[in-house]
Amino acid sequence: MKSLVIRFTEALNDIDIESAGDILDTFGEASNIEILNWKAEYPYRPITLFNIARSSDSIFIKYSVRGSMLRAIYSNDQDPVNEDSCVEFFCQVPNSDKYMNFEFNCIGTCKASKRLARNSDVTPYSKEELSMIKRYPSLGRRAFKEMEGMFEWELTVKIPLRIMGIDPNNLPEKIRGNFYKCADGTDSPHYVTWNPVQTPKPDFHRPEFFGDLYF
Secondary structure, three states: OEEOOOOEOOOHHOOOOOHHHHHHHHHHHHEEEOOOOOOOOOOOOEEEEEEEEEEOOOOEEEEEEEEEEEEOOOOOOHHHHHHHHHEEEEEEEOOOEEEEEEEEOOOOOOOEEEEEEEEEEEEEEOHHHHHHEEEEEEOOOOEEEEEEEEEEEEEEEEEEEEEHHHOOOOOOEEEEEEEEEEEEOOOOOOOEEOOOOOOOOOOOOOOOHOEEOOO
């Protein structure tokens, strides 16, 4: 099982999301989303890196992706962005049966919920809560159909701790989570993970395979 540290970075306090990426490059903990758990059926693996850190009240993640094919047809929050060129962060706080899924396509459209399992006891985040999740996509926010070629893109997101059920003034030692790269609906479908997922078919909704994320 992998682990990483979500370090407190004072420079992230009261900063615009557009400027957070440079701070994450310097002070965030860097890692790769590179594990092909289902290589025989889905061998494609775009290069996907992320940097993570936190401010006093939020977690910041910067994703950097390089790969073939690019798609972003969904522009409304809670659309099925996993079908587009997509990066994801799933997490679970201590003493909770539920986990959270935060999914973003390459133009920053977000799908997020709290749930017991993939299709069980699902509570989507409200429009107000989604508006609190700040995003800065390098590609802009305009939707587009799938394009062929080699592409590089970045996405920086800010997720408030409170909407994750975490009191910023009383942080747990750690939470558990996983990071993903996928693109279900493209001509190059892929399912890549940070921590290994030991299931016969692609399934990101498996908190038993989350790694440890320390505060």
